[in-house]
Every structure is written in structure tokens, then in C-alpha cells.
Amino acid sequence: MTAPERPRRADARRNVEGIRRAALDVFRASGLTTPLDEVARAAGVSKGTIYHRFGSRRGLIDAIVDELVAERIQGIIAAVGELADPLARFEEYLLRMWLLQYDEPAVNDVLIRALPDSEPLLSLCERAQRFALGLLRDAQRAGVVRNDLTADDLAWLILERGAIVQACAQQTREDYQRRLRFLLDGLRDNH
Amino acid sequence: MTAPERPRRADARRNVEGIRRAALDVFRASGLTTPLDEVARAAGVSKGTIYHRFGSRRGLIDAIVDELVAERIQGIIAAVGELADPLARFEEYLLRMWLLQYDEPAVNDVLIRALPDSEPLLSLCERAQRFALGLLRDAQRAGVVRNDLTADDLAWLILERGAIVQACAQQTREDYQRRLRFLLDGLRDNH
DNA sequence: TAACTTCTTGACCATGGAGTCAACTTACTC
DNA sequence: GAGTAAGTTGACTCCATGGTCAAGAAGTTA
Missing domain, CATH: 1.10.357 (Tetracycline Repressor; domain 2)
Structure with missing residues (x-):
């Protein structure tokens, strides 16, 4: 019943993937309680982007x-x-x-x-x-x-x-x- | 060589002892990382008094x-x-x-x-x-x-x-x- | 290229705890 | 019962972290 969605913009796709990889690295190295700022820095985006894409720390963790x-x-x-x-x-x-x-x-x-x-x-x-x-x-x-x-x-x-x-x-x-x-x-x- | 010190005032002595006892209770129940406000509340004094008497959280812990x-x-x-x-x-x-x-x-x-x-x-x-x-x-x-x-x-x-x-x-x-x-x-x- | 929509940003708010200090209170001394 | 030194207070600063959002940037489309 959901309307056919337009595909995400290229930069968004790129960022989602970059955040995933950065989160894997950072979380592996320092645990799941590491501040998201560090993940953001490692991914080369701002913290806001993480929240926008994954909703919360929890959403990010679930995703990886x-x-x-x-x-x-x-x-x-x-x-x-x-x-x-x-x-x-x-x-x-x-x-x-x-x-x-x-x-x-x-x-x-x-x-x-x-x-x-x-x-x-x-x-x-x-x-x-x-x-x-x-x-x-x-x-x-x-x-x-x-x-x-x-x-x-x-x-x-x-x-x-x-x-x-x-x-x-x-x-x-x-x-x-x-x-x-x-x-x-x-x-x-x-x- | 230290000058002979005047004894501490009665309320100070009372408070030091009260803080010690409160700290023992609170730390026993919740661990040494419990906020000092809780110790202060339990002792019926303000947080400032603890710092004044014991210098730091660490000083308090050392004392008990x-x-x-x-x-x-x-x-x-x-x-x-x-x-x-x-x-x-x-x-x-x-x-x-x-x-x-x-x-x-x-x-x-x-x-x-x-x-x-x-x-x-x-x-x-x-x-x-x-x-x-x-x-x-x-x-x-x-x-x-x-x-x-x-x-x-x-x-x-x-x-x-x-x-x-x-x-x-x-x-x-x-x-x-x-x-x-x-x-x-x-x-x-x-x- | 212009309009439109999605996306990103970073400054901002909120929380909670450590530690400080100027102003106020209280016990001791004579 | 002053006067004074010792003691107490609680509001304040600082710092770290989670999370938000209005304004601006950038990709997409025609």
C-alpha cells in the first residue's frame, strides 16, 4: 500500500554506507557506547546526519x-x-x-x-x-x-x-x- | 614544627563523623561512584561541606x-x-x-x-x-x-x-x- | 539553468555530575 | 552578649554526552 518511493539521493546513499563502515570500525575498537561524534568524525559527516539517517544511536547499532x-x-x-x-x-x-x-x-x-x-x-x-x-x-x-x-x-x-x-x-x-x-x-x- | 592547632569546632566534628557514616552507607549500597550529592543528602549537609572537609571524592574514599x-x-x-x-x-x-x-x-x-x-x-x-x-x-x-x-x-x-x-x-x-x-x-x- | 526537493550542517538545548566560592551562619572566647 | 574566626551553604561554572532543528547546500528533474 506504500507509494512507490523515489530512490534516495546519491550523497545520502554514500553517507549511509560511510556511516555504517565508520560505526563498524569505531564500535569494534571502542565498544558500542562510544560517543556518536566519533563515529561522525570517522565517517566525515556531522552528528546530525547520523541521527537523521538512523534515528538514534540504537537505530545505528541495529543497522550494523x-x-x-x-x-x-x-x-x-x-x-x-x-x-x-x-x-x-x-x-x-x-x-x-x-x-x-x-x-x-x-x-x-x-x-x-x-x-x-x-x-x-x-x-x-x-x-x-x-x-x-x-x-x-x-x-x-x-x-x-x-x-x-x-x-x-x-x-x-x-x-x-x-x-x-x-x-x-x-x-x-x-x-x-x-x-x-x-x-x-x-x-x-x-x- | 607545626603550630599547635586549635581543636575543630563542634559542628565540624559532628559533620565529619556524619559524612563518614553516610558515605559508608551510601557507598556500601551503591558503590564508590555514587554522586556525592547523595552522600551529602544522607548526611544532612551540603555537597560543599564534603569538599571542604575531605578535599575531593578521593579524599572521602581514602578516609573510609x-x-x-x-x-x-x-x-x-x-x-x-x-x-x-x-x-x-x-x-x-x-x-x-x-x-x-x-x-x-x-x-x-x-x-x-x-x-x-x-x-x-x-x-x-x-x-x-x-x-x-x-x-x-x-x-x-x-x-x-x-x-x-x-x-x-x-x-x-x-x-x-x-x-x-x-x-x-x-x-x-x-x-x-x-x-x-x-x-x-x-x-x-x-x- | 532554474526550480524543487532532499539532505546536511553545526549551533543549540537538555541532562547530570564534579568541583568552587562569596555570602551567610554559627560556635567559641573573653 | 559582642566580636571573631571557623564552618556551611547552594548557586554557580565547567565538562561531556545525547539528541534536535532552522537555515543553507546540493542532487535531481525538466
């Missing part, structure tokens, strides 16, 4: 969150899907998620609380959560992961890691990863 | 940090000192520190980074760290804690927990504690 996060998480799900051993699948999933959180701190802004109702992201999180639940169940059936670990625990373990990465950015990737091992070992079933 | 944190940590050291079994000592120390962090979120503001050069606190942290190092070494000698765990790791595990508590305040104490068990189990030596 997919490219920022979704692909990486889908990549993890795919990679883990290739593995056969239940324990390896379970541990590899967690490990890769945790490392993603280290490598792309913006992921944590997304996971922790910023976007309660971003539709595409929400469904992705649900998918990831279902996937994780499957991994957990298989690993527990195989007797390699402790039985008192719940799906909620799993979600928390990932959220927690986000908080850690944000607050303790100084640790090297090596140390970070080595310490993840402690936790993974604690999740195994070794009576 | 001991009562806010030091006693609790000393209590933990003392309590753990009573125990005999190396594993119990090691785990009880961590567990109590972690629970303290849950029960008193202000502790985390202190630990994480707020006060690089608060003298009494610094020495306390060193004392706690030395104490923890002893626990770790004993536990490792007894073969009950994994050998690749370092003193730095220990410090990090505590800092990390601070970040978690701040970011994920919604979890119940029960869940929080249950999840601590996962990590503790991962620190044991079970080849």
Missing part, C-alpha cells in the same frame, strides 16, 4: 549489529558443528565464544544488556543458546561434563566473561586463554 | 576505605588462618573473598582500579596477596591444587569476580555461589 556480531557467532556454530567428540564440541564452543569476546569487545556490549529487543540479534542468541543446550546435553549424556551444570549456567558463564573482558582489558590473550582452561576443567565430570 | 573494606579482609584472613587442611584453607579463602565481593559491591570499586595509591589499602592488599601466595604454595605442595596456577592468576581470579558482580547483579547469591564451585573444582589437581 548483524555484520558486527552475527556472522562471527554463526561461524562458531558452524565450526563446532564439524566436530564429532561431545567433549570437544562442548569445550570448543565455549572457548571460541570466550575468545570472540576477547577479540571483539563490542560483542559484550551487545550481549550484556544494550539491546533488549533487537529482533535479528535476539533470534540469533536464541539459536546459539539452543545450540549450546544441545552440546551440553550430549556432553552430559556422554558423562564428560558435570551434571549439575544447567543451560542457565552456560549463558551466565558467557555473560560473565563479557564483564571480565570489559573491566580487565590489560591481560594478554595468552593469559586470558590459559585461565579459561581452569574454568573448562571445572566443568568436566571428574568424580 | 579502611572501615569499608580492611576489616572484612582481615576477618577473612583470620578465619582461614584457623583451618588446618591445605585444600580447605585455599578454597575457603577464595570462596570468602568472592562472597565478600558479592555482599559488598563497593569492595570491587576499590579492588578494580579506583585507588592506585591509597597507602593503607595498598599494604593490606599486599598482605592479602602474600597470605594467598602461602595458601597456594601449601596446597600445591600437598598436591591438591593444580601446579600451573600462579599467584598472578589468583589475583586475577579475584579481580575478575569483581567485574562480574558489578555487571551481573541480578543473579541470586545461591546461583552465584554454586557457580563459584565450578571454578574452584577447576583449580584442583586432578590429573
